Amino acid sequence: MLKTVQLTLTSPEETRKFAHTIAPRLAPGDVVLLQGDIGAGKTHFARCLIQFLLEEPEDIPSPTFTLVQTYPTRLGDLWHADLYRLSHPDEVIELGLTDAFSDAICLVEWPDRLGSLIPDSALTIQFSLPDTLSDTLDTRIITMSWGAPRWDNVLEGFTNV
């Protein structure tokens, strides 16, 4: 059964804290799908999470042009992918991403391009802007959803806010 938790983050700084809470709980084999429109904060979240796990500080470029950026982290290899420019799931296999799903921590932006290759074990994080325009510019609604029991442990302590 699918479980969900929804959070409201009112600033990029709160997104950073959220990323830093999740980061140390991850392990190779964890796949996190980042959904949301351009400007919703997917890359900001990924950047904060990766920076937290790097042993030496390093710039985290957007993966939009390179498709995939890989990082050696203290928890193992991490892949940061942006699949926007792909048009067919076969290309995901060619990228080596499906292998990375089992060997590395994977953060995947635009995961709809995966089609049927989306692993059942993945955690989905949806980034949305609030409906009412009166909210501050920086507020984001974060919806996490998962079916695999693995995430019950990782997300322990998170409750709907």
Add this chain to the structure above:
Amino acid sequence: MTKKSTILGIESSCDDTAAAVVRWDMHGSDARSDARSDGSAEILSSVVQGQLELHHAYGGVVPEIAARAHAEKIDVVVKQALIEADLSLSDIDGIAVTSGPGLIGGVLSGVMCAKGIAAGANLPLVGVNHLAGHALTPRLTDQIPYPYLMLLVSGGHCQFLIVRGVDDFTRLGGTIDDAPGEAFDKTARLLGLAQPGGPSIENEAKSGDPTRFRFPRPLLNQPGCNLSFSGLKTALLRTRDQVIAEKSGLTRIDRADMCAGFQAAVVDVLSEKTARALALYLAENPAVRTLAVAGGVAANLAIRGGLESVSSGFDTNFVAPPLALCTDNAAMIAYAGLELFASGASDDMTLTARPRWPLDRISPHLTGSGKKGAKS
């Protein structure tokens, strides 16, 4: 020191497979101190074999395909470069090859090919940093002396470098998130304009009012030369949604005004950070004050105008190499090889591909280890 005057360059670190022959007539004996003091380099041939058709079906560079295509094409482009230069291998004095940073498979193809030629023809070999190739291009095209300030600004890059020598770079700052070219592409996507976003937005902005929407100037009120463009994109998204909510749609004028406002913000940020970088560079009292700008984004006339006016405000020469030499090519690698050989550098058969290779040994890596790697 043996003079290496005709160099074959090989570049395969990204989308394109390229080979070129560059000749440098060295007279005098002080070539070691400053290559430019003696003659100038001439591009005898520059062949770039794009992989666009291959990648087109994939909507981007797919690394495995890139590696395979490089391996298949590299012999062909090397032969073609020699034919166009009207030379044979026996006329070549040295081989320069991009040995990083970049997509490992692609770089490896080039390095293996270069090693094979060097061993077979008994020629000296030198590995070149792809970014150094871009950063040294203004010396190939405009014969500018060291030290100069370099702004590399493109789809995947944005950084300020003080270039003091063929192997002496100081990075003053760079983007901490998106590169400007990417910001243009994503903004175009948000506004339903054609890709690549740079020309689309510049065109729309011509008829727009840059003062109607005031977008943020990220990091402008923070010290240093780092830049950020990600928040600008988010602000534009929000403005777009507000206008759509008020009017249930975007008019052409709304869109043009947003493009103009966005472009004005990019110009302001790049101009201000360039001014700061220039101040740091000029504190070193360079003999000839030069700002060189390379990359596709420099083709935007508003950005170029902004940078030119900052440069003239600092009484500094402004140089922008032609666009064809700002995209990936092997002439820049051959040229960097010329300077490296002249400085006494060379590599042996242990030369390997380096996916990560920061230009500046002190600063943190500019790029993570891209599957595709650095691209200008």
